[in-house]
Amino acid sequence: MLKITDLVKRYGSGDPVLKNLDLTIEGESVVSIIGSSGAGKSTLLRCINRLVEPTSGSIELNGTELTKLRGGNLRAARRKIGMVFQGFNLVDRLTVMENVQSGRLGYISTWAAIMRRYPKEDIRRAYELMERVGIAQYANTRADQLSGGERQRVGVVRALMQDPEILLADEPTASLDPKTSEQIMGLLRDLAGELKLPVLINIHNVTEAKEYTDRIVGMRYGRIIFDDKPASLDQEAMDSIYSGSPHADRSEDLKAAS
Numbered sequence: 500m501l502k503i504t505d506l507v508k509r510y511g512s513g514d515p516v517l518k519n520l521d522l523t524i525e526g527e528s529v530v531s532i533i534g535s536s537g538a539g540k541s542t543l544l545r546c547i548n549r550l551v552e553p554t555s556g557s558i559e560l561n562g563t564e565l566t567k568l569r570g571g572n573l574r575a576a577r578r579k580i581g582m583v584f585q586g587f588n589l590v591d592r593l594t595v596m597e598n599v600q601s602g603r604l605g606y607i608s609t610w611a612a613i614m615r616r617y618p619k620e621d622i623r624r625a626y627e628l629m630e631r632v633g634i635a636q637y638a639n640t641r642a643d644q645l646s647g648g649e650r651q652r653v654g655v656v657r658a659l660m661q662d663p664e665i666l667l668a669d670e671p672t673a674s675l676d677p678k679t680s681e682q683i684m685g686l687l688r689d690l691a692g693e694l695k696l697p698v699l700i701n702i703h704n705v706t707e708a709k710e711y712t713d714r715i716v717g718m719r720y721g722r723i724i725f726d727d728k729p730a731s732l733d734q735e736a737m738d739s740i741y742s743g744s745p746h747a748d749r750s751e752d753l754k755a756a757s
């Protein structure tokens with residue numbers, strides 16, 4: 500379970516971009532986060548895997564408080580958080596297998612990784628996952644020879660090789676054509692069920708969020724103002740999520756505080 504409580508993030512001395520945010524995700528649900536540009540969606544995801552340091556508040560993953568971790572404990576916790584990126588973040592000159600095995604970095608010795616001496620079990624698991632997502636035939640192909648959809652499948656397998664307890668996806672389909680985009684969303688939904696994983700997806704495409712996720716969280720300038728089933732996301736809710744401006748919302752905060 501992911502339990503976020505009273506999370507605040509402020510970059511430098513600016514206004515907070517996450518304002519006392521609470522969010523709990525249980526079990527294998529697929530949750531999308533929607534909201535205008537600048538609402539704080541990426542910041543939220545990045546606070547969870549500590550690519551961004553939260554200013555205050557708590558983030559617990561299956562009982563482990565993530566915000567206080569340092570050094571080896573932080574690295575160990577990060578291994579349990581799979582991340583899928585908009586730009587795939589593959590190493591182009593490496594093969595698909597090498598990219599996928601980089602998900603095991605931290606589990607195996609640096610020497611074994613440099614020498615590409617992957618444990619048999621890791622190779623077996625990689626093939627199993629690559630078969631599952633339809634890229635096993637490219638195991639020895641350089642990553643830059645693949646299409647966008649195939650590259651994102653490599654990104655997904657790499658994240659799953661970490662044996663994660665949660666999968667975070669930051670606009671995973673924004674670089675893909677509409678059909679491929681739907682295939683990747685379908686894949687994330689199906690894998691969440693098969694692997695019993697919670698999946699949190701930051702997404703701009705509301706139609707896909709409605710079709711492929713179980714729950715939609717709508718953010719407006721640092722706050723969650725909608726959290727419900729896709730069927731409840733009506734026009735009024737949409738207007739509320741996509742209206743406002745950072746300035747107007749700040750004025751409301753000041754009014755509420757005074």
Ligand SMILES: Nc1ncnc2c1ncn2[C@@H]1O[C@H](COP(=O)(O)OP(=O)(O)OP(=O)(O)O)[C@@H](O)[C@H]1O
Pocket residue numbers: 510516534535536537538539540541542543
């Ligand atoms: N590294 C940073 N330093 C300073 N401000 C930042 C930084 N990263 C993000 N911000 C600011 O934080 C706010 C939230 O940004 P964030 O990228 O989290 O929003 P978003 O909802 O993911 O937007 P988008 O949909 O455009 O990706 C924005 O005002 C942005 O300018």
